[in-house]
Amino acid sequence: MSAPPAPSLPRVHLIRHGETEWSLSGRHTGRTDIALTAQGEQQARALAPVLGAIGFDHVFVSPRQRARQTCELAGLGAKAQVAAELAEWDYGDYEGLRSEEIRQRHAGWNIFRDGCPNGETPAQVMARVDGLLARLRALSGNIALFTHGHLGASIGARWIGLPLVEAGHLSLATASLGILAHDTRHDNVPVLALWNATAFPP
Numbered sequence: 001m002s003a004p005p006a007p008s009l010p011r012v013h014l015i016r017h018g019e020t021e022w023s024l025s026g027r028h029t030g031r032t033d034i035a036l037t038a039q040g041e042q043q044a045r046a047l048a049p050v051l052g053a054i055g056f057d058h059v060f061v062s063p064r065q066r067a068r069q070t071c072e073l074a075g076l077g078a079k080a081q082v083a084a085e086l087a088e089w090d091y092g093d094y095e096g097l098r099s100e101e102i103r104q105r106h107a108g109w110n111i112f113r114d115g116c117p118n119g120e121t122p123a124q125v126m127a128r129v130d131g132l133l134a135r136l137r138a139l140s141g142n143i144a145l146f147t148h149g150h151l152g153a154s155i156g157a158r159w160i161g162l163p164l165v166e167a168g169h170l171s172l173a174t175a176s177l178g179i180l181a182h183d184t185r186h187d188n189v190p191v192l193a194l195w196n197a198t199a200f201p202p
Contacts, residue, residue: 012180043175044073057141062086088148092119
């Protein structure tokens with residue numbers, strides 16, 4: 001069976017990397033370049049039949065090895081281009097900490113509102129994401145993005161025009177798939193056609 005024809009407007013398939021030791025334990029992983037666990041590798045392989053049936057015109061991947069491994073195991077490594085904009089939020093002083101540990105230092109902390117000391121601010125991340133989306137909107141066809149949890153949520157929120165602080169409502173499981181598309185019946189309004197879907201084996 002041949003792949004369906006590519007859409008004229010960009011249709012962005014957003015994939016979070018598979019499980020790592022730090023994602024499993026809830027530690028914030030920004031610049032730390034950690035590999036997938038065996039379960040994470042299995043999750044990534046489970047994406048291959050789903051993504052392989054689509055036919056991608058463009059594939060972009062975060063420079064972090066957990067995202068690059070996921071891309072390779074999902075079968076799209078040969079087409080992938082590294083995009084620095086897809087790297088996870090820079091957690092600065094909060095790198096490696098769990099949320100409960102961060103909130104002991106900063107009560108009520110919300111990354112999408114407060115950012116990270118000596119890391120990225122929400123304004124910096126929003127500028128990075130908005131620049132990426134402007135580049136993607138100039139393309140057409142099916143696009144795959146292999147990225148991370150907080151950065152992926154930020155992309156989803158900004159795609160549909162929400163303030164970055166609302167990205168906290170768009171959580172992503174490891175090796176999940178989202179689709180950012182347009183409602184062509186309503187002046188090409190950006191929509192979340194799919195969010196946080198998983199393709200794990202039974």
